[in-house]
Amino acid sequence: xxxxxxxxxxxxxxxxxxxxxxxxxxxxxxxxxxxxxxxxxxxxxxxxxxxxxxxxxxxxxxxxxxxxxxxxxxxxxxxxxxxxxxxxxxxxxxxxxxxxxxxxxxxxxxxxxxxxxxxxxxxxxxxxxxxxxxxxxxxxxxxxxxxxxxxxxxxxxxxxxxxxxxxxxxxxxxxxxxxxxxxxxxxxxxxxxxxxxxxxxxxxxxxxxxxxxxxxxxxxxxxxxxxxxxxxxxxxxxxxxxxxxxxxxxxxxxxxxxxxx
Amino acid sequence: xxxxxxxxxxxxxxxxxxxxxxxxxxxxxxxxxxxxxxxxxxxxxxxxxxxxxxxxxxxxxxxxxxxxxxxxxxxxxxxxxxxxxxxxxxxxxxxxxxxxxxxxxxxxxxxxxxxxxxxxxxxxxxxxxxxxxxxxxxxxxxxxxxxxxxxxxxxxxxxxxxxxxxxxxxxxxxxxxxxxxxxxxxxxxxxxxxxxxxxxxxxxxxxxxxxxxxxxxxxxxxxxxxxxxxxxxxxxxxxxxxxxxxxxxxxxxxxxxxxxx
Numbered sequence: 001x002x003x004x005x006x007x008x009x010x011x012x013x014x015x016x017x018x019x020x021x022x023x024x025x026x027x028x029x030x031x032x033x034x035x036x037x038x039x040x041x042x043x044x045x046x047x048x049x050x051x052x053x054x055x056x057x058x059x060x061x062x063x064x065x066x067x068x069x070x071x072x073x074x075x076x077x078x079x080x081x082x083x084x085x086x087x088x089x090x091x092x093x094x095x096x097x098x099x100x101x102x103x104x105x106x107x108x109x110x111x112x113x114x115x116x117x118x119x120x121x122x123x124x125x126x127x128x129x130x131x132x133x134x135x136x137x138x139x140x141x142x143x144x145x146x147x148x149x150x151x152x153x154x155x156x157x158x159x160x161x162x163x164x165x166x167x168x169x170x171x172x173x174x175x176x177x178x179x180x181x182x183x184x185x186x187x188x189x190x191x192x193x194x195x196x197x198x199x200x201x202x203x204x205x206x207x208x209x210x211x212x213x214x215x216x217x218x219x220x221x222x223x224x225x226x227x228x229x230x231x232x233x234x235x236x237x238x239x240x241x242x243x244x245x246x247x248x249x250x251x252x253x254x255x256x257x258x259x260x261x
Numbered sequence: 262x263x264x265x266x267x268x269x270x271x272x273x274x275x276x277x278x279x280x281x282x283x284x285x286x287x288x289x290x291x292x293x294x295x296x297x298x299x300x301x302x303x304x305x306x307x308x309x310x311x312x313x314x315x316x317x318x319x320x321x322x323x324x325x326x327x328x329x330x331x332x333x334x335x336x337x338x339x340x341x342x343x344x345x346x347x348x349x350x351x352x353x354x355x356x357x358x359x360x361x362x363x364x365x366x367x368x369x370x371x372x373x374x375x376x377x378x379x380x381x382x383x384x385x386x387x388x389x390x391x392x393x394x395x396x397x398x399x400x401x402x403x404x405x406x407x408x409x410x411x412x413x414x415x416x417x418x419x420x421x422x423x424x425x426x427x428x429x430x431x432x433x434x435x436x437x438x439x440x441x442x443x444x445x446x447x448x449x450x451x452x453x454x455x456x457x458x459x460x461x462x463x464x465x466x467x468x469x470x471x472x473x474x475x476x477x478x479x480x481x482x483x484x485x486x487x488x489x490x491x492x493x494x495x496x497x498x499x500x501x502x503x504x505x506x507x508x509x510x511x512x513x514x515x516x517x518x519x520x521x522x
Contacts, residue, residue, distance in 0.1 A: 061426055065434035070373055070444065073380045073427050085372045087379040089350070094372050111346045111355050112331055118348040119334045126387075134395045134408065136415035147395065147408045154397035165322055166334050173326035183331065 017043030019058055019077035022051040024249035025196070027125065028076040030088050031095070033192040036237040038099035043079075046244070058084075088125075089118050092189045101189040112183050116170065116190035123163035124197030128204060129250045131155045131257060141254065152257035156208050160201065164218045167194060171220035179220045180227060187231070194221075195228035200251030208259040278304030280319055280338040283312040285510035286457070288386065289337040291349050292356070294453040297498040299360035304340075307505070319345075350379050353450045362450040370445060377431065377443050377451035384424035385458030389465060390511045392416045392518060402515065413518035417469050421462065425479045428455060432481035440481045441488060448492070455482075456489035461512030469520040 018035075020028030028046065035042040045051045055075050057063065065071040065084070072086030078094065085091055093114055096102040103109040134151045135144040170182050177185030182194065198221070202209045213222055228234055237243055246253070279296075281289030289307065296303040306312045316336050318324065326332040326345070333347035339355065346352055354375055357363040364370040395412045396405040431443050438446030443455065459482070463470045474483055489495055498504055507514070 061430070064430050065436060067435050068369075070377065070431045070434045070436050071427070072376070073384075073424075083369055083372070085369075085376055087376045090372055090376045090379055093354075093375065108329075108344055111344070111351055114354065115333070115346055115348045115351045116331065118351055123334075130391065135411045136419065138415065138419055144411075147411070150396045150405075150408070154399065158397065158399055163334075166332070169322070169325050170331045173331045174328050175326060175331050 015043060016078070016080045017045065019045045019055055019079060020075045021055055022046040023244060024247045025200070025244055025251075026076075026249035027088050029196050030121075030125075030189075030193050031076050031078065031091050032242070033196055033234065033237070034092060034095050034099055034101055034189050036242075037187065037192055037231060037233055038101065039233050040099060044242070047242070088121060088193075089114060092117060092193070096189050099189075101187065101192070103184040103186060103188065106184065109184060109188075112175065113188045113190045116182050117193045119163075119166070120190065120194045120197050123159060123166075124194075124201055125250055127155065127159055128197070128201055131204075132252050132254060141252070145256075148254070148257060156205065156259060160205075160208070160212075164212065164221055167221050167224075168218045171224060181224065187228070191224060191228055192234075195225055195234075198222075198225045199229075200246070203246045204251040204253050205258045206253070207261055211259060276304060276341075278306065278340045280306045280316055280340060281336045282316055282510075283307040284505060285508045286461070286505055286512075287337075287510035288349050290457050291382075291386075291450075291454050292337050292339065292352050293503070294457055294495065294498070295353060295356050295360055295362055295450050297503075298448065298453055298492060298494055299362065300494050301360060305503070308503070349382060349454075350375060353378060353454070357450050360450075362448065362453070364445040364447060364449070367445065370449075373436065373444050374449045374451045378454045380424075380427070381451065381455045381458050384420060384427075385455075385462055386511055388416060388420055389458070389462055392465075393513050393515060402513070406517075409515070409518060417466065417520060421466075421469070421473075425473065425482055428482050428485075429479045432485060442485065448489070452485060452489055453495075456486055456495075459483075459486045460490075461507070464507045465512040465514050466519045467514070468522055472520060 018028055018031050020026065032044065045054045058072055058077050059074055063071040068082040069084035072084060074086065076088060076091060077084060077086045078091045085094060096110065096113065102113050131152050132141050132148050133144065134147040141148065170176060171179040175183055181187055182190045212218065229238065279289055279292050281287065293305065306315045309315070319333055319338050320335055324332040329343040330345035333345060335347065337349060337352060338345060338347045339352045346355060357371065357374065363374050392413050393402050393409050394405065395408040402409065431437060432440040436444055442448055443451045473479065490499065
């Protein structure tokens with residue numbers, strides 16, 4: 001892990017690589033945004049040859065891990081020296097202190113940041129995925145469209161408002177220190193996760209999100225979204241070729257699942 | 262947090278309490294099992310008067326947290342001194358080192374244990390819940406039974422074998438140190454989570470699990486299950502009144518969702 005700046009260390013630490021599918025932001029995007037916000041160089045299999053083979057080797061049902069790490073269940077996977085770890089919130093927990101994305105000298109802060117990231121992932125990533133795949137990940141959307149239509153209605157009417165309202169309250173809490181960021185008045189990986197989740201649901205449910213933003217019901221949430229989006233390094237990343245377009249991943253735009261105009 | 266043994270500290274540390282719904286194991290059970298395995302005393306709102314009011318106060322949409330902690334989204338919630346944290350894997354991450362349920366002197370061990378716990382929770386707790394509630398948590402099971410029947414078939418045929426096979430591989434990995442436990446040859450909170458998840462799916466899908474166990478396809482997984490179940494303190498806990506019966510929580514037994522005999 002090396003910083004492309006004057007802070008670059010003299011002894012090169014082991015290379016660090018994200019192992020994830022090519023051609024979509026997906027769950028790997030939470031890891032990319034952490035590296036990008038910190039301005040730290042990282043490998044990304046999505047931009048490498050034989051990406052799919054590399055991912056499949058890690059999650060093969062023949063893989064029993066190595067001397068150091070148990071096998072991962074699914075991507076995203078982080079390789080750092082001898083370490084192979086998986087699960088988005090786990091990777092961010094590992095990277096957080098290394099990338100300056102958790103508060104220093106605040107031993108409990110890591111649990112608050114981790115809890116907020118887990119909640120954003122639950123409600124705005126995992127549930128957003130289940131909206132278009134309520135029956136089985138192994139079936140096509142078209143084979144579970146009736147179920148998806150029902151679930152999408154509940155998601156827009158009940159779940160999205162519940163999660164947006166929750167994060168508005170977090171941004172009104174004393175520990176947010178003014179509500180610019182979720183915790184401790186500084187950018188943490190929980191903000192990056194929430195930004196990506198909000199960006200994803202905006203792609204998936206544009207009519208619904210436009211209505212919500214016009215209503216001005218969650219002003220702090222959307223101010224945070226714009227704040228992260230305007231962060232110098234994040235802005236550059238989003239404009240770069242490294243940021244991939246949404247496609248058939250967690251956040252999908254099926255117009256019939258969105259609010260009807 | 263005090264140990265009911267000769268190790269009891271002279272200066273009483275702050276009380277520690279699990280805030281969770283009454284009358285069911287649910288997601289709170291993962292936290293209870295950690296305390297019980299360590300033999301550490303803890304408060305449990307499920308056994309207190311006004312439990313529901315206590316839980317509702319924490320997750321009220323008026324709650325904006327306190328001076329130290331952002332508001333929690335949902336139970337289980339851990340109260341420890343000034344700290345209020347939520348999300349099962351986050352609570353276990355906090356308790357793990359305090360209860361001796363992660364390996365000592367192994368700085369990377371916490372990421373392996375956390376990753377394994379997250380995977381068990383994903384596949385055998387969250388997905389097990391979604392089988393009977395594929396459309397909306399706010400609707401009754403009976404109002405989403407058709408969808409549940411479809412999802413249950415996929416869960417039994419594809420998802421459960423995938424997760425059971427995964428943990429069998431983890432128990433065959435070098436870092437498991439012999440396969441008695443998931444990691445480092447010792448009981449960690451990941452084993453307790455996996456035990457509870459296996460116990461839950463056994464309650465929910467008894468015919469399917471009987472078939473699986475008779476097939477002897479995942480011998481290390483079920484040996485771990487029996488090993489944790491036979492752990493002195495866990496055995497006592499399971500026989501005690503503190504262990505609550507399964508009811509309308511994560512793991513539910515609807516015979517029509519199980520393998521048909």
